[in-house]
Amino acid sequence: MRELDKVLDQNEKVFWEGAPSFWPFFFGRSLPITIFGIFWMGFLAIFFIISSAAPGPFNYFIFITPHFWIGLFMLFGPTIYNALVFKHTYYAITDKRVIIQKGWIGRDFEMIDFDQITNAEVNIGVFDKMFGGGNTGSILVSTAGSFTYTRQGAVQRPYTISNIANPYDVAKLLKKVSHDVKTDIEYPNKMRPTENPGYQTDYDPNKK
Secondary structure (H helix, E strand, O other): OOOOHHHOOOOOOOEEEOOOOOHHHHEEEEEHHHHHHHHHHHHHHHHHHHHHOOOOOHHHHHHHHHHHHHHHHHOOOOHHHHHHHHHHOOEEEOEEEEEEEEOOOEEEEEEEEHEEEEEEEOOOOOHHHHHOOOEEEEEEEEEOEEEEEEEEEEEEEEEEEEEOHHHHHHHHHHHHHHHHHHHHHOOOOOOOOOOOOOOOOOOOOOOO
16 A cells, blocks of 8 residues: 655656565565464464363373474464454655665655665565466665664665566666666765756656
């Protein structure tokens, strides 16, 4: 569901927008945990069989242990969560920034200005190959501040445009727009006139 108008500035132009492909997005985010949950519950099944042979209230002991509810959550939690998140996930590249819309209760937005972008890369995952026909993938956008700090030090945490169609074409557009806008902002630094015709110009990505 597109809700970009909540954060778009007046006269901000959207050059590209789109939503993730459902099956690569769905399985890529939930299947690994679900598989682990299957093994977890399979291990607990042994104790369930043992407890079912026990007398009295011990028959139901397995159902009140936290291990059972953790396994149940791993089986169904990510699946339900991703199904709810998917319909609110949307992406856009404008003449000012990258916008990532997400959230399943309230609407959350991540906005990355072009002058903050340090690197971008395309990632084609296993589930893109399996369920996206090789035509979907993710774009990882890094900034100087996109780090998570752990005991081992800073770990890169890029912003992710997940499982979109034609990721290479979108990455090329992102690179071109980012480069052109950053150049438009920074040039000419030494000879900037009183009325700067640079950043406030009507930017067109199709101009050579």
